Amino acid sequence: MKNLNSDQSETLCVEKEKVRSVKIKMKSESFFHYLAETFKAMSDPTRTKIIYALSQENELCVRDIAIIIGTTDSAISHHLRSLRNMKLVKYNKVGKTSFYSLDDIHITNLFAEGLRHVEE
Numbered sequence: 001m002k003n004l005n006s007d008q009s010e011t012l013c014v015e016k017e018k019v020r021s022v023k024i025k026m027k028s029e030s031f032f033h034y035l036a037e038t039f040k041a042m043s044d045p046t047r048t049k050i051i052y053a054l055s056q057e058n059e060l061c062v063r064d065i066a067i068i069i070g071t072t073d074s075a076i077s078h079h080l081r082s083l084r085n086m087k088l089v090k091y092n093k094v095g096k097t098s099f100y101s102l103d104d105i106h107i108t109n110l111f112a113e114g115l116r117h118v119e120e
Helices: 006-012 016-025 029-041 045-056 062-069 073-085 105-119
Strands: 089-094 097-102
Touching: 045 062, 045 073, 045 089, 045 097, 045 105, 062 073, 062 097, 073 089, 097 105
Parallel strands: none
Antiparallel strands: 089 097
């Protein structure tokens, strides 16, 4: 695909004001990379099941998540590490047990919106 400089691309656009308006609002490359990584983290069915389980209960430990999903503690820990690195889940350690929850209301809302989309 041939890249056009800004003057050439704006000359070719159909609605210059709309293009200018969106270009001004456009986020950085790193922003879109992080956003894509967030969706990528949720693209794995096991991680999606973990997020779903955590959306149903405020907090769950690794063992309980493993039982709910039907896999091993180590597999769940691996996925939780990925979700934690992407700031999609957080944990609270009580003694030797770590309890996981969704990181914030934005993750809850994003996931709930995805559920509504699929259910319709």
